Amino acid sequence: MLTFDHVYFYYKKEKPIIEDISFTIEKGEFVCIVGPNGCGKSTIAKLIDGLLMPKKGTIRIGNHHTKDPNDLMKIRQRVGFVFQYPEDQFITTSVLDEVIFGLENICVPREDMYNRALSSLKVVNMEDYLDAMPHELSGGQKQRVAVAAIIAMQPEIIIFDEATSMLDPEGRNQILAIMHQLHSEGMTIIHITHHMEEVLQADRILLVAQGKIHFDGKPAPFFQTIPVENFQLEQPFAVRLHRLSGQAVALTADWKGAIRSQWSTN
Ligand SMILES: Nc1ncnc2c1ncn2[C@@H]1O[C@H](COP(=O)(O)OP(=O)(O)OP(=O)(O)O)[C@@H](O)[C@H]1O
Ligand SMILES: [Mg+2]
Incomplete structure:
Protein backbone atom coordinates (compact mmCIF):
# COMPACT_ATOMS: atom_id res chain seq x y z
CA MET A 1 0.00 0.00 0.00
CA LEU A 2 2.85 2.40 0.92
CA THR A 3 6.03 1.39 -0.86
CA PHE A 4 9.61 2.66 -0.74
CA ASP A 5 11.49 1.14 -3.66
CA HIS A 6 15.29 1.59 -3.54
CA VAL A 7 15.00 5.13 -2.20
CA TYR A 8 18.03 7.41 -1.86
CA PHE A 9 17.94 10.88 -0.31
CA TYR A 10 20.38 13.58 0.75
CA TYR A 11 20.07 17.27 1.62
CA LYS A 12 23.74 17.83 0.74
CA LYS A 13 25.27 15.44 -1.74
CA GLU A 14 28.30 14.76 0.45
CA LYS A 15 26.07 13.69 3.36
CA PRO A 16 23.67 10.90 2.31
CA ILE A 17 20.70 10.48 4.67
CA ILE A 18 18.79 7.56 3.10
CA GLU A 19 20.72 4.98 1.11
CA ASP A 20 18.80 2.36 -0.80
CA ILE A 21 15.84 1.85 1.52
CA SER A 22 12.99 -0.45 0.45
CA PHE A 23 9.93 -1.45 2.47
CA THR A 24 6.18 -1.81 2.12
CA ILE A 25 3.61 -0.89 4.75
CA GLU A 26 0.25 -2.57 4.25
CA LYS A 27 -3.11 -0.94 4.89
CA GLY A 28 -4.06 -1.19 8.56
CA GLU A 29 -0.56 -1.80 9.95
CA PHE A 30 0.73 -0.07 13.09
CA VAL A 31 4.40 0.59 12.39
CA CYS A 32 6.89 2.32 14.68
CA ILE A 33 9.93 3.98 13.15
CA VAL A 34 12.79 4.24 15.64
CA GLY A 35 16.44 5.21 15.48
CA PRO A 36 18.99 7.66 16.88
CA ASN A 37 18.65 11.45 16.54
CA GLY A 38 19.38 12.62 13.02
CA CYS A 39 19.12 9.17 11.40
CA GLY A 40 16.44 10.35 8.98
CA LYS A 41 13.08 9.40 10.55
CA SER A 42 11.43 12.77 9.90
CA THR A 43 13.00 12.79 6.46
CA ILE A 44 11.28 9.46 5.72
CA ALA A 45 7.99 10.95 6.94
CA LYS A 46 8.41 13.94 4.61
CA LEU A 47 9.29 11.64 1.72
CA ILE A 48 6.05 9.68 2.29
CA ASP A 49 4.01 12.86 2.06
CA GLY A 50 5.89 14.18 -0.98
CA LEU A 51 7.23 17.18 0.97
CA LEU A 52 10.64 15.86 -0.11
CA MET A 53 11.43 13.95 -3.29
CA PRO A 54 13.76 10.96 -3.46
CA LYS A 55 17.02 11.54 -5.34
CA LYS A 56 16.74 8.00 -6.66
CA GLY A 57 14.05 5.31 -6.39
CA THR A 58 10.29 5.66 -6.05
CA ILE A 59 7.70 6.11 -3.31
CA ARG A 60 4.12 5.04 -3.96
CA ILE A 61 0.92 5.30 -1.97
CA GLY A 62 -1.32 2.78 -3.70
CA ASN A 63 -0.87 3.58 -7.37
CA HIS A 64 0.12 7.19 -6.78
CA HIS A 65 3.76 8.24 -7.15
CA THR A 66 5.07 11.13 -5.05
CA LYS A 67 7.13 12.25 -8.03
CA ASP A 68 4.03 12.72 -10.21
CA PRO A 69 2.67 16.27 -9.61
CA ASN A 70 -0.82 15.05 -10.61
CA ASP A 71 -0.70 12.43 -7.82
CA LEU A 72 0.69 14.68 -5.11
CA MET A 73 -2.62 16.29 -4.14
CA LYS A 74 -4.24 12.84 -3.83
CA ILE A 75 -1.33 11.60 -1.71
CA ARG A 76 -1.59 14.59 0.64
CA GLN A 77 -5.28 13.81 1.12
CA ARG A 78 -4.47 10.21 1.97
CA VAL A 79 -1.67 10.97 4.43
CA GLY A 80 -2.14 13.01 7.61
CA PHE A 81 0.66 14.36 9.80
CA VAL A 82 0.79 15.02 13.53
CA PHE A 83 3.95 16.76 14.72
CA GLN A 84 5.77 17.28 17.99
CA TYR A 85 4.61 20.90 18.48
CA PRO A 86 0.90 21.14 17.59
CA GLU A 87 0.80 24.91 18.20
CA ASP A 88 3.05 25.44 15.17
CA GLN A 89 0.11 24.35 13.04
CA PHE A 90 -2.64 26.36 14.77
CA ILE A 91 -3.83 29.36 12.82
CA THR A 92 -7.37 30.05 14.02
CA THR A 93 -8.79 31.29 17.32
CA SER A 94 -11.12 28.43 18.27
CA VAL A 95 -10.85 24.66 18.49
CA LEU A 96 -13.82 24.19 16.15
CA ASP A 97 -12.41 26.59 13.54
CA GLU A 98 -9.07 24.82 13.72
CA VAL A 99 -10.66 21.56 12.61
CA ILE A 100 -12.96 23.24 10.08
CA PHE A 101 -10.02 25.14 8.54
CA GLY A 102 -8.47 21.87 7.34
CA LEU A 103 -11.81 20.82 5.84
CA GLU A 104 -12.12 24.10 3.93
CA ASN A 105 -8.71 23.42 2.41
CA ILE A 106 -9.86 20.11 0.98
CA CYS A 107 -13.18 21.58 -0.19
CA VAL A 108 -15.55 19.58 2.03
CA PRO A 109 -19.14 20.77 1.41
CA ARG A 110 -20.05 23.46 3.95
CA GLU A 111 -23.09 21.53 5.26
CA ASP A 112 -20.86 18.53 6.17
CA MET A 113 -18.11 20.50 7.86
CA TYR A 114 -19.63 21.00 11.29
CA ASN A 115 -20.67 17.36 11.72
CA ARG A 116 -17.31 16.06 10.54
CA ALA A 117 -15.43 18.45 12.84
CA LEU A 118 -17.66 17.62 15.83
CA SER A 119 -17.38 13.85 15.39
CA SER A 120 -13.56 14.12 15.10
CA LEU A 121 -13.40 16.21 18.26
CA LYS A 122 -15.53 13.56 19.99
CA VAL A 123 -13.00 10.85 19.03
CA VAL A 124 -10.30 12.77 20.92
CA ASN A 125 -12.60 13.81 23.78
CA MET A 126 -12.42 17.52 23.00
CA GLU A 127 -16.06 18.16 22.08
CA ASP A 128 -16.55 20.32 25.20
CA TYR A 129 -13.91 22.82 24.02
CA LEU A 130 -15.37 23.98 20.68
CA ASP A 131 -14.95 27.70 21.50
CA ALA A 132 -11.69 27.43 23.44
CA MET A 133 -8.57 29.18 22.13
CA PRO A 134 -6.21 26.49 20.79
CA HIS A 135 -3.15 28.29 22.17
CA GLU A 136 -4.59 28.34 25.69
CA LEU A 137 -5.08 24.57 25.96
CA SER A 138 -2.76 22.19 27.80
CA GLY A 139 -0.11 20.37 25.78
CA GLY A 140 -2.12 17.15 25.70
CA GLN A 141 -5.33 18.97 24.72
CA LYS A 142 -3.51 20.83 21.94
CA GLN A 143 -2.19 17.58 20.56
CA ARG A 144 -5.67 16.04 20.67
CA VAL A 145 -7.06 19.00 18.69
CA ALA A 146 -4.25 18.53 16.14
CA VAL A 147 -5.21 14.85 15.87
CA ALA A 148 -8.91 15.76 15.46
CA ALA A 149 -8.03 18.15 12.62
CA ILE A 150 -6.26 15.28 10.85
CA ILE A 151 -8.97 12.68 11.55
CA ALA A 152 -11.61 15.05 10.13
CA MET A 153 -9.81 14.96 6.79
CA GLN A 154 -10.31 11.18 6.74
CA PRO A 155 -6.81 10.14 5.68
CA GLU A 156 -5.83 6.48 5.21
CA ILE A 157 -2.46 6.87 6.91
CA ILE A 158 -1.56 9.05 9.88
CA ILE A 159 2.10 9.73 10.62
CA PHE A 160 2.79 10.77 14.22
CA ASP A 161 6.27 12.32 14.22
CA GLU A 162 7.30 12.38 17.90
CA ALA A 163 3.76 13.51 18.64
CA THR A 164 3.96 12.15 22.20
CA SER A 165 7.43 13.38 23.09
CA MET A 166 6.45 16.68 24.76
CA LEU A 167 3.53 15.26 26.74
CA ASP A 168 3.30 14.12 30.34
CA PRO A 169 2.46 10.44 30.94
CA GLU A 170 -1.29 11.09 31.01
CA GLY A 171 -1.25 13.16 27.81
CA ARG A 172 0.95 10.59 26.15
CA ASN A 173 -1.33 7.72 27.14
CA GLN A 174 -4.35 9.60 25.77
CA ILE A 175 -2.68 10.10 22.39
CA LEU A 176 -1.50 6.47 22.33
CA ALA A 177 -5.02 5.28 23.15
CA ILE A 178 -6.37 7.37 20.25
CA MET A 179 -3.73 5.93 17.91
CA HIS A 180 -4.69 2.38 18.88
CA GLN A 181 -8.38 3.13 18.57
CA LEU A 182 -7.87 4.52 15.04
CA HIS A 183 -5.74 1.49 14.21
CA SER A 184 -8.47 -0.89 15.43
CA GLU A 185 -10.84 0.89 13.05
CA GLY A 186 -8.54 0.13 10.10
CA MET A 187 -6.31 3.21 9.91
CA THR A 188 -2.66 2.75 9.01
CA ILE A 189 -0.53 4.29 11.76
CA ILE A 190 3.13 5.25 11.46
CA HIS A 191 4.48 6.29 14.84
CA ILE A 192 7.95 7.83 15.03
CA THR A 193 9.18 7.73 18.60
CA HIS A 194 12.13 7.49 20.98
CA HIS A 195 9.98 5.95 23.71
CA MET A 196 10.55 2.24 23.64
CA GLU A 197 7.57 1.55 25.93
CA GLU A 198 5.38 2.79 23.08
CA VAL A 199 6.70 0.38 20.47
CA LEU A 200 5.86 -2.76 22.47
CA GLN A 201 2.32 -2.81 21.10
CA ALA A 202 3.20 -2.08 17.46
CA ASP A 203 2.67 -4.64 14.70
CA ARG A 204 6.10 -3.87 13.40
CA ILE A 205 9.24 -1.86 14.08
CA LEU A 206 11.53 -0.27 11.50
CA LEU A 207 14.92 0.63 12.96
CA VAL A 208 16.69 3.26 10.88
CA ALA A 209 20.39 4.04 11.29
CA GLN A 210 23.19 5.22 9.03
CA GLY A 211 20.91 5.53 6.04
CA LYS A 212 19.66 1.92 6.20
CA ILE A 213 16.91 -0.17 7.76
CA HIS A 214 18.71 -2.20 10.45
CA PHE A 215 15.66 -4.12 11.60
CA ASP A 216 12.18 -4.72 10.20
CA GLY A 217 9.97 -6.98 12.27
CA LYS A 218 7.95 -7.54 15.43
CA PRO A 219 8.73 -6.05 18.85
CA ALA A 220 9.68 -9.36 20.55
CA PRO A 221 12.53 -10.27 18.13
CA PHE A 222 13.52 -6.61 18.06
CA PHE A 223 14.21 -6.52 21.79
CA GLN A 224 15.70 -10.02 21.76
CA THR A 225 18.20 -9.37 18.98
CA ILE A 226 18.94 -5.64 18.78
CA PRO A 227 21.33 -4.01 21.28
CA VAL A 228 19.14 -0.91 21.42
CA GLU A 229 21.67 1.06 23.52
CA ASN A 230 23.93 1.10 20.43
CA PHE A 231 21.22 3.13 18.69
CA GLN A 232 20.76 5.68 21.51
CA LEU A 233 17.58 3.89 22.60
CA GLU A 234 16.59 2.36 25.93
CA GLN A 235 15.11 -1.04 26.68
N1 LIG B 1 16.41 20.94 5.72
C1 LIG B 1 17.56 20.32 5.98
N2 LIG B 1 18.73 20.72 5.39
C2 LIG B 1 19.88 20.08 5.65
N3 LIG B 1 20.00 19.02 6.48
C3 LIG B 1 18.88 18.61 7.08
C4 LIG B 1 17.62 19.22 6.88
N4 LIG B 1 16.68 18.58 7.63
C5 LIG B 1 17.36 17.60 8.28
N5 LIG B 1 18.66 17.61 7.95
C6 LIG B 1 19.69 16.68 8.44
O1 LIG B 1 19.34 15.39 7.98
C7 LIG B 1 19.57 14.41 8.99
C8 LIG B 1 18.29 13.64 9.26
O2 LIG B 1 17.36 14.54 9.85
P1 LIG B 1 15.93 14.05 10.38
O3 LIG B 1 15.25 15.25 10.91
O4 LIG B 1 15.26 13.28 9.32
O5 LIG B 1 16.37 13.07 11.55
P2 LIG B 1 15.46 12.38 12.68
O6 LIG B 1 15.81 10.92 12.66
O7 LIG B 1 14.05 12.76 12.50
O8 LIG B 1 16.08 13.05 14.01
P3 LIG B 1 15.35 13.34 15.42
O9 LIG B 1 15.29 12.04 16.16
O10 LIG B 1 16.29 14.30 16.08
O11 LIG B 1 14.00 13.93 15.14
C9 LIG B 1 20.14 15.16 10.19
O12 LIG B 1 21.54 15.07 10.14
C10 LIG B 1 19.68 16.58 9.95
O13 LIG B 1 20.61 17.48 10.50
MG1 LIG C 1 12.66 13.82 13.65
Missing part, protein backbone atom coordinates in the same frame (compact mmCIF):
# COMPACT_ATOMS: atom_id res chain seq x y z
CA PRO A 236 11.51 -0.73 27.88
CA PHE A 237 11.01 -1.22 31.62
CA ALA A 238 9.24 -4.56 31.07
CA VAL A 239 12.16 -5.91 29.02
CA ARG A 240 14.72 -4.67 31.58
CA LEU A 241 12.74 -6.27 34.38
CA HIS A 242 12.51 -9.53 32.44
CA ARG A 243 16.31 -9.50 31.92
CA LEU A 244 16.96 -8.63 35.55
CA SER A 245 14.72 -11.42 36.77
CA GLY A 246 16.55 -13.74 34.34
CA GLN A 247 19.87 -12.64 35.85
CA ALA A 248 18.48 -13.13 39.33
CA VAL A 249 17.47 -16.68 38.42
CA ALA A 250 20.94 -17.27 36.93
CA LEU A 251 22.59 -15.81 40.06
CA THR A 252 20.45 -18.01 42.30
CA ALA A 253 21.36 -21.02 40.18
CA ASP A 254 25.07 -20.11 40.48
CA TRP A 255 24.74 -19.69 44.18
CA LYS A 256 23.09 -23.09 44.57
CA GLY A 257 25.76 -24.64 42.34
CA ALA A 258 28.50 -23.03 44.42
CA ILE A 259 27.03 -24.43 47.66
CA ARG A 260 26.62 -27.85 46.10
CA SER A 261 30.24 -27.89 44.92
CA GLN A 262 31.29 -26.72 48.42
CA TRP A 263 29.46 -29.67 49.92
CA SER A 264 30.84 -32.14 47.44
CA THR A 265 34.47 -31.05 48.09
CA ASN A 266 34.06 -31.18 51.89
Whole structure:
Protein backbone atom coordinates (compact mmCIF):
# COMPACT_ATOMS: atom_id res chain seq x y z
CA MET A 1 0.00 0.00 0.00
CA LEU A 2 2.85 2.40 0.92
CA THR A 3 6.03 1.39 -0.86
CA PHE A 4 9.61 2.66 -0.74
CA ASP A 5 11.49 1.14 -3.66
CA HIS A 6 15.29 1.59 -3.54
CA VAL A 7 15.00 5.13 -2.20
CA TYR A 8 18.03 7.41 -1.86
CA PHE A 9 17.94 10.88 -0.31
CA TYR A 10 20.38 13.58 0.75
CA TYR A 11 20.07 17.27 1.62
CA LYS A 12 23.74 17.83 0.74
CA LYS A 13 25.27 15.44 -1.74
CA GLU A 14 28.30 14.76 0.45
CA LYS A 15 26.07 13.69 3.36
CA PRO A 16 23.67 10.90 2.31
CA ILE A 17 20.70 10.48 4.67
CA ILE A 18 18.79 7.56 3.10
CA GLU A 19 20.72 4.98 1.11
CA ASP A 20 18.80 2.36 -0.80
CA ILE A 21 15.84 1.85 1.52
CA SER A 22 12.99 -0.45 0.45
CA PHE A 23 9.93 -1.45 2.47
CA THR A 24 6.18 -1.81 2.12
CA ILE A 25 3.61 -0.89 4.75
CA GLU A 26 0.25 -2.57 4.25
CA LYS A 27 -3.11 -0.94 4.89
CA GLY A 28 -4.06 -1.19 8.56
CA GLU A 29 -0.56 -1.80 9.95
CA PHE A 30 0.73 -0.07 13.09
CA VAL A 31 4.40 0.59 12.39
CA CYS A 32 6.89 2.32 14.68
CA ILE A 33 9.93 3.98 13.15
CA VAL A 34 12.79 4.24 15.64
CA GLY A 35 16.44 5.21 15.48
CA PRO A 36 18.99 7.66 16.88
CA ASN A 37 18.65 11.45 16.54
CA GLY A 38 19.38 12.62 13.02
CA CYS A 39 19.12 9.17 11.40
CA GLY A 40 16.44 10.35 8.98
CA LYS A 41 13.08 9.40 10.55
CA SER A 42 11.43 12.77 9.90
CA THR A 43 13.00 12.79 6.46
CA ILE A 44 11.28 9.46 5.72
CA ALA A 45 7.99 10.95 6.94
CA LYS A 46 8.41 13.94 4.61
CA LEU A 47 9.29 11.64 1.72
CA ILE A 48 6.05 9.68 2.29
CA ASP A 49 4.01 12.86 2.06
CA GLY A 50 5.89 14.18 -0.98
CA LEU A 51 7.23 17.18 0.97
CA LEU A 52 10.64 15.86 -0.11
CA MET A 53 11.43 13.95 -3.29
CA PRO A 54 13.76 10.96 -3.46
CA LYS A 55 17.02 11.54 -5.34
CA LYS A 56 16.74 8.00 -6.66
CA GLY A 57 14.05 5.31 -6.39
CA THR A 58 10.29 5.66 -6.05
CA ILE A 59 7.70 6.11 -3.31
CA ARG A 60 4.12 5.04 -3.96
CA ILE A 61 0.92 5.30 -1.97
CA GLY A 62 -1.32 2.78 -3.70
CA ASN A 63 -0.87 3.58 -7.37
CA HIS A 64 0.12 7.19 -6.78
CA HIS A 65 3.76 8.24 -7.15
CA THR A 66 5.07 11.13 -5.05
CA LYS A 67 7.13 12.25 -8.03
CA ASP A 68 4.03 12.72 -10.21
CA PRO A 69 2.67 16.27 -9.61
CA ASN A 70 -0.82 15.05 -10.61
CA ASP A 71 -0.70 12.43 -7.82
CA LEU A 72 0.69 14.68 -5.11
CA MET A 73 -2.62 16.29 -4.14
CA LYS A 74 -4.24 12.84 -3.83
CA ILE A 75 -1.33 11.60 -1.71
CA ARG A 76 -1.59 14.59 0.64
CA GLN A 77 -5.28 13.81 1.12
CA ARG A 78 -4.47 10.21 1.97
CA VAL A 79 -1.67 10.97 4.43
CA GLY A 80 -2.14 13.01 7.61
CA PHE A 81 0.66 14.36 9.80
CA VAL A 82 0.79 15.02 13.53
CA PHE A 83 3.95 16.76 14.72
CA GLN A 84 5.77 17.28 17.99
CA TYR A 85 4.61 20.90 18.48
CA PRO A 86 0.90 21.14 17.59
CA GLU A 87 0.80 24.91 18.20
CA ASP A 88 3.05 25.44 15.17
CA GLN A 89 0.11 24.35 13.04
CA PHE A 90 -2.64 26.36 14.77
CA ILE A 91 -3.83 29.36 12.82
CA THR A 92 -7.37 30.05 14.02
CA THR A 93 -8.79 31.29 17.32
CA SER A 94 -11.12 28.43 18.27
CA VAL A 95 -10.85 24.66 18.49
CA LEU A 96 -13.82 24.19 16.15
CA ASP A 97 -12.41 26.59 13.54
CA GLU A 98 -9.07 24.82 13.72
CA VAL A 99 -10.66 21.56 12.61
CA ILE A 100 -12.96 23.24 10.08
CA PHE A 101 -10.02 25.14 8.54
CA GLY A 102 -8.47 21.87 7.34
CA LEU A 103 -11.81 20.82 5.84
CA GLU A 104 -12.12 24.10 3.93
CA ASN A 105 -8.71 23.42 2.41
CA ILE A 106 -9.86 20.11 0.98
CA CYS A 107 -13.18 21.58 -0.19
CA VAL A 108 -15.55 19.58 2.03
CA PRO A 109 -19.14 20.77 1.41
CA ARG A 110 -20.05 23.46 3.95
CA GLU A 111 -23.09 21.53 5.26
CA ASP A 112 -20.86 18.53 6.17
CA MET A 113 -18.11 20.50 7.86
CA TYR A 114 -19.63 21.00 11.29
CA ASN A 115 -20.67 17.36 11.72
CA ARG A 116 -17.31 16.06 10.54
CA ALA A 117 -15.43 18.45 12.84
CA LEU A 118 -17.66 17.62 15.83
CA SER A 119 -17.38 13.85 15.39
CA SER A 120 -13.56 14.12 15.10
CA LEU A 121 -13.40 16.21 18.26
CA LYS A 122 -15.53 13.56 19.99
CA VAL A 123 -13.00 10.85 19.03
CA VAL A 124 -10.30 12.77 20.92
CA ASN A 125 -12.60 13.81 23.78
CA MET A 126 -12.42 17.52 23.00
CA GLU A 127 -16.06 18.16 22.08
CA ASP A 128 -16.55 20.32 25.20
CA TYR A 129 -13.91 22.82 24.02
CA LEU A 130 -15.37 23.98 20.68
CA ASP A 131 -14.95 27.70 21.50
CA ALA A 132 -11.69 27.43 23.44
CA MET A 133 -8.57 29.18 22.13
CA PRO A 134 -6.21 26.49 20.79
CA HIS A 135 -3.15 28.29 22.17
CA GLU A 136 -4.59 28.34 25.69
CA LEU A 137 -5.08 24.57 25.96
CA SER A 138 -2.76 22.19 27.80
CA GLY A 139 -0.11 20.37 25.78
CA GLY A 140 -2.12 17.15 25.70
CA GLN A 141 -5.33 18.97 24.72
CA LYS A 142 -3.51 20.83 21.94
CA GLN A 143 -2.19 17.58 20.56
CA ARG A 144 -5.67 16.04 20.67
CA VAL A 145 -7.06 19.00 18.69
CA ALA A 146 -4.25 18.53 16.14
CA VAL A 147 -5.21 14.85 15.87
CA ALA A 148 -8.91 15.76 15.46
CA ALA A 149 -8.03 18.15 12.62
CA ILE A 150 -6.26 15.28 10.85
CA ILE A 151 -8.97 12.68 11.55
CA ALA A 152 -11.61 15.05 10.13
CA MET A 153 -9.81 14.96 6.79
CA GLN A 154 -10.31 11.18 6.74
CA PRO A 155 -6.81 10.14 5.68
CA GLU A 156 -5.83 6.48 5.21
CA ILE A 157 -2.46 6.87 6.91
CA ILE A 158 -1.56 9.05 9.88
CA ILE A 159 2.10 9.73 10.62
CA PHE A 160 2.79 10.77 14.22
CA ASP A 161 6.27 12.32 14.22
CA GLU A 162 7.30 12.38 17.90
CA ALA A 163 3.76 13.51 18.64
CA THR A 164 3.96 12.15 22.20
CA SER A 165 7.43 13.38 23.09
CA MET A 166 6.45 16.68 24.76
CA LEU A 167 3.53 15.26 26.74
CA ASP A 168 3.30 14.12 30.34
CA PRO A 169 2.46 10.44 30.94
CA GLU A 170 -1.29 11.09 31.01
CA GLY A 171 -1.25 13.16 27.81
CA ARG A 172 0.95 10.59 26.15
CA ASN A 173 -1.33 7.72 27.14
CA GLN A 174 -4.35 9.60 25.77
CA ILE A 175 -2.68 10.10 22.39
CA LEU A 176 -1.50 6.47 22.33
CA ALA A 177 -5.02 5.28 23.15
CA ILE A 178 -6.37 7.37 20.25
CA MET A 179 -3.73 5.93 17.91
CA HIS A 180 -4.69 2.38 18.88
CA GLN A 181 -8.38 3.13 18.57
CA LEU A 182 -7.87 4.52 15.04
CA HIS A 183 -5.74 1.49 14.21
CA SER A 184 -8.47 -0.89 15.43
CA GLU A 185 -10.84 0.89 13.05
CA GLY A 186 -8.54 0.13 10.10
CA MET A 187 -6.31 3.21 9.91
CA THR A 188 -2.66 2.75 9.01
CA ILE A 189 -0.53 4.29 11.76
CA ILE A 190 3.13 5.25 11.46
CA HIS A 191 4.48 6.29 14.84
CA ILE A 192 7.95 7.83 15.03
CA THR A 193 9.18 7.73 18.60
CA HIS A 194 12.13 7.49 20.98
CA HIS A 195 9.98 5.95 23.71
CA MET A 196 10.55 2.24 23.64
CA GLU A 197 7.57 1.55 25.93
CA GLU A 198 5.38 2.79 23.08
CA VAL A 199 6.70 0.38 20.47
CA LEU A 200 5.86 -2.76 22.47
CA GLN A 201 2.32 -2.81 21.10
CA ALA A 202 3.20 -2.08 17.46
CA ASP A 203 2.67 -4.64 14.70
CA ARG A 204 6.10 -3.87 13.40
CA ILE A 205 9.24 -1.86 14.08
CA LEU A 206 11.53 -0.27 11.50
CA LEU A 207 14.92 0.63 12.96
CA VAL A 208 16.69 3.26 10.88
CA ALA A 209 20.39 4.04 11.29
CA GLN A 210 23.19 5.22 9.03
CA GLY A 211 20.91 5.53 6.04
CA LYS A 212 19.66 1.92 6.20
CA ILE A 213 16.91 -0.17 7.76
CA HIS A 214 18.71 -2.20 10.45
CA PHE A 215 15.66 -4.12 11.60
CA ASP A 216 12.18 -4.72 10.20
CA GLY A 217 9.97 -6.98 12.27
CA LYS A 218 7.95 -7.54 15.43
CA PRO A 219 8.73 -6.05 18.85
CA ALA A 220 9.68 -9.36 20.55
CA PRO A 221 12.53 -10.27 18.13
CA PHE A 222 13.52 -6.61 18.06
CA PHE A 223 14.21 -6.52 21.79
CA GLN A 224 15.70 -10.02 21.76
CA THR A 225 18.20 -9.37 18.98
CA ILE A 226 18.94 -5.64 18.78
CA PRO A 227 21.33 -4.01 21.28
CA VAL A 228 19.14 -0.91 21.42
CA GLU A 229 21.67 1.06 23.52
CA ASN A 230 23.93 1.10 20.43
CA PHE A 231 21.22 3.13 18.69
CA GLN A 232 20.76 5.68 21.51
CA LEU A 233 17.58 3.89 22.60
CA GLU A 234 16.59 2.36 25.93
CA GLN A 235 15.11 -1.04 26.68
CA PRO A 236 11.51 -0.73 27.88
CA PHE A 237 11.01 -1.22 31.62
CA ALA A 238 9.24 -4.56 31.07
CA VAL A 239 12.16 -5.91 29.02
CA ARG A 240 14.72 -4.67 31.58
CA LEU A 241 12.74 -6.27 34.38
CA HIS A 242 12.51 -9.53 32.44
CA ARG A 243 16.31 -9.50 31.92
CA LEU A 244 16.96 -8.63 35.55
CA SER A 245 14.72 -11.42 36.77
CA GLY A 246 16.55 -13.74 34.34
CA GLN A 247 19.87 -12.64 35.85
CA ALA A 248 18.48 -13.13 39.33
CA VAL A 249 17.47 -16.68 38.42
CA ALA A 250 20.94 -17.27 36.93
CA LEU A 251 22.59 -15.81 40.06
CA THR A 252 20.45 -18.01 42.30
CA ALA A 253 21.36 -21.02 40.18
CA ASP A 254 25.07 -20.11 40.48
CA TRP A 255 24.74 -19.69 44.18
CA LYS A 256 23.09 -23.09 44.57
CA GLY A 257 25.76 -24.64 42.34
CA ALA A 258 28.50 -23.03 44.42
CA ILE A 259 27.03 -24.43 47.66
CA ARG A 260 26.62 -27.85 46.10
CA SER A 261 30.24 -27.89 44.92
CA GLN A 262 31.29 -26.72 48.42
CA TRP A 263 29.46 -29.67 49.92
CA SER A 264 30.84 -32.14 47.44
CA THR A 265 34.47 -31.05 48.09
CA ASN A 266 34.06 -31.18 51.89
N1 LIG B 1 16.41 20.94 5.72
C1 LIG B 1 17.56 20.32 5.98
N2 LIG B 1 18.73 20.72 5.39
C2 LIG B 1 19.88 20.08 5.65
N3 LIG B 1 20.00 19.02 6.48
C3 LIG B 1 18.88 18.61 7.08
C4 LIG B 1 17.62 19.22 6.88
N4 LIG B 1 16.68 18.58 7.63
C5 LIG B 1 17.36 17.60 8.28
N5 LIG B 1 18.66 17.61 7.95
C6 LIG B 1 19.69 16.68 8.44
O1 LIG B 1 19.34 15.39 7.98
C7 LIG B 1 19.57 14.41 8.99
C8 LIG B 1 18.29 13.64 9.26
O2 LIG B 1 17.36 14.54 9.85
P1 LIG B 1 15.93 14.05 10.38
O3 LIG B 1 15.25 15.25 10.91
O4 LIG B 1 15.26 13.28 9.32
O5 LIG B 1 16.37 13.07 11.55
P2 LIG B 1 15.46 12.38 12.68
O6 LIG B 1 15.81 10.92 12.66
O7 LIG B 1 14.05 12.76 12.50
O8 LIG B 1 16.08 13.05 14.01
P3 LIG B 1 15.35 13.34 15.42
O9 LIG B 1 15.29 12.04 16.16
O10 LIG B 1 16.29 14.30 16.08
O11 LIG B 1 14.00 13.93 15.14
C9 LIG B 1 20.14 15.16 10.19
O12 LIG B 1 21.54 15.07 10.14
C10 LIG B 1 19.68 16.58 9.95
O13 LIG B 1 20.61 17.48 10.50
MG1 LIG C 1 12.66 13.82 13.65
